[in-house]
Amino acid sequence: MSDFLPTTKEEMLARGWEQPDFVYISGDAYVDHPSFGAAIITRTLESRGFKVCFLAQPDWHSLEDFKRFGKPRLGFLISSGNIDSMVNHYSVSKKRRKKDSYSPNGEAGHRPDRAVIVYSQKVREAYKDATILIGGIEASLRRLSHYDYWDDKVRKSILVDANADLLMYGMGENSIVEIAEALDAGIDAQYLTYLDGTVFKIKDLSLLPEGYIMLPSFEDVSSDKVTYAKSFGIQYRHTDHFNAKTLVEPYEGFYIVQNRPNRPLTQIEFDDTYALPYQRTYHPMYDYIPAIEEVRFSLISNRGCFGACNFCALNFHQGRIIQTRSHESLIQEAKTMIQDPDFKGYIHDVGGPTANFRSPSCEKQAEHGACPTKQCLWPKACQNLKIDHSDYLSLLKKLRNLDGVKKVFVRSGIRYDYLMYDKNDTFFKELVKNHISGQLKVAPEHISDQVLDKMGKPRRQLYEKFVDKYEHLNKEMGKNQYLVPYLMSSHPGSDLNSAIELAEYLRDIHHTPEQVQDFYPTPGTLSTAMYYTGIDPRDMSLVYVAKTPQEKAMQRALMQYRNPKNYHLVYEALMTAKRQDLIGFDKKSLIRPKGQFRPPKRRS
Template structure:
């Protein structure tokens, strides 16, 4: 098996005068199951449909979009593996220097909002060919949404792009249903019944299924309470079984969001990851940096019932876990072992949350996830089934393969779920075999008020985990460290909360090298809080650090010992009336006087000598 054709010459060489679908991607072409383009095109191929990949076309040149001619069934358009605006801009809205999903990491090979740009070009060049959009950018922007970079509420990307149909979520089943409908001669305008799709219409009189009519676009643009209410309706209708059809009115149009796709069964998951991926980037590239983290990694599950407020996985993959069989992950590991540059290390076995390998409770597989109740927050649901047995089985099976030196877990452990497990087998295995010197976990904060807004467990549980982690290391004769992921400026985080976090960092003698500042991305509960200043769960006001100064202070407090941050931290502590943290006492964050003038003079003197 070879790569799919990426040029007209390659298409002809592979024996095609015309392909069924042309997949237009904002990423370089990487044929690896961690990339949406690879999964969708290989799935189509497995069902007998031919595909070509038009990766990162120059949007200034029509001839690049014309090179494959008219596909028989349609164009598939995706911005790539991550939202293009997140890929292009930092949280401070500064243009990034590197693009990990482009050859040699070169920035600028795709436009901002490529889903819109590519689709509009294709609509102009091929007005009679169906244009279908998907991927994370389309999925999270399927209905009206607050856009951080424009600082306004944007319309559904289906409206802005002028596409014929939008597919959201993990789309293997959806794309095959759509392909079969088109192949059967159905007009794309009549494909309005498939799960995981969004379509537009002038009239909703023909919709007979139960639906919810959301506030119209104009209303949510001007009324933040209406926006928050609309968001919460969407948030509570993300389960494939429990949710209803959502309809959002626009001037002259209705955008209709069908129910999400059903989670894949284990057999379907196994099938998806058994497809003949090349597991690397197309040979026309020198090097695509994004392959580095995933080339020797294995996806074992999808979905997440953690439901952190700042994460969009729930909106994209759902809360019900889909997991692969042990045999399936072992077969993939065997393929990795035979790769010429494999050095004995499986970099990861996991998913959005590595140790979620089964649905949160038994009823989810038939009744779906609860609309108004979370599985882990504020306390674990009484129906929660905590079980690491299948995950341990997969880890053990891969670790025992010849040529495998170690299997790491890098995709993130839910320490709360781990602590709820009365069987300590996985905890023991984790300490013994699956850590590379340090384990990264995500308490995110220590303030109870902030953790409640995040949907994260309280600090006390994390501290118990820390104690147990080091006890386990001592038990097994290991010396491995913990690295906590922490976030600044999350909605609900006031200056006093940021100071509480700084004091905790002082206590544990840890200064993070990089600070994770809250990034308002489409589709998350926290982004709704950021924009509206309301918690949509109860419609109560939420403090939001929005100004440059507020965000700078919260970031600086997490790195309070850095000389460059002294003045900022001093000003923040004075503002908060926390003079007790300025001085020479054991709990003080900074000294009373700036101790760095001497070093500045020395550097100046050296420059003068030179």
């Protein structure tokens, strides 16, 4: 069946259904595109013969919407949507955002804060005995006790606050099928304690198989930062299907149990997921959903990331093992895309978390998984790292040779260190020649080695070599293409001296970032654990953390020191750091002395 799934009771009845098997509740508007997790899960269930209705952005102020389809035969599936609802609602300064790209016409206010908890509680209020299964990014990254930036405290597992029966974490195609088939076979949700990629609540540990790891209790991690750091360090080392153990977190009177992560998808399974009959757009009940623009004419070619940046949640959600779609699968999707009347000949992106990763980082990962205590690219490339761009380049060539395709761009993250480690320049040259849309976005994130080490990013010297090579290749090919570096302020490890070092670098390259990203402590990242505890959970060393609004504002202002609005903050930062040498009139100065600075005249 190729229509949208039922969104009203009338549409459900029109299909001849008296009762759905599942009702999927999402904090996003209904977009039936494989870049949306809700679409993947619901289409996967549909492909297995289950009847699924879609409840998008229900009104949480009453129970009416939650009773729209009646009680489903097997259960409610609940997700906040493609991103965490708190990140969706609030900036890093905790100010309410005015827009929501995942809602009709970009309007804010269509979902509650902590959507998974609110929706689950409403379902429980409407149907006390309903089976409630929670998943998606919000549930996944809050599966055990976690520091919550917005409350500035450690919160319990979201499974507890949501009063749900089971939590699915990570990418859930395999989990949802196993759960659905078990429920369909008459097994109660309370007995689904054996599935990879799930978290559940239990009172009797004797029911668990041997070999689990006991974490510190919620009471301990919420009252002691050292204990929190130790607990997170254990979790960090158990995010891989092949070597992770079952983790048990005690609470007063019960335990939260996390089974090991789900296995990576095979290429056939990955291809099958993207071959499902998506409508590839938003439901016709809406005028417009802005989020479709970024993905409508883009292709997802991989999943997972062994780059393992410490501020990124991918390590906890998708894992470090690369999974890829076949060329045939991607070409078929591209051909479907070409038939779209609005397609103008440009494939906007072919990638994923990191576009130029098309295979596991080394031969051992397929059997033994990623190393629990080592990273593939930091502090330098592992000696076992497999560096090869040939498959990705072959894919790009096939796509750009399709009838109807003018250009194929790469806009998702290019891991420039992996690119530089490739002794064969063929891909780099092809990238510059054929696959950049005027500017290439890369993510050095900072320039101070002290900060880069806490980010898990390559050192400054390698980035500067990359910049030189990029500029050389552009000049050689007669191209006028720019580099746009993503940079971050106030990451753990960054003090005022580090921020000033970054400002001096921006001065030297004559670059003023249009936008500045202040570090955002979101659940499930190593950097967030550092931010909260001031400790690096990997080795329990102390980490400097800028926490006061004033210091964070100074670090952010230094990145845009040329902006007259930032003068007083930059001046204060330089005086505090005793860097008066950067206040003056020569080329190395960032700002002029007080009294010598004139703000620009207002235009009449």
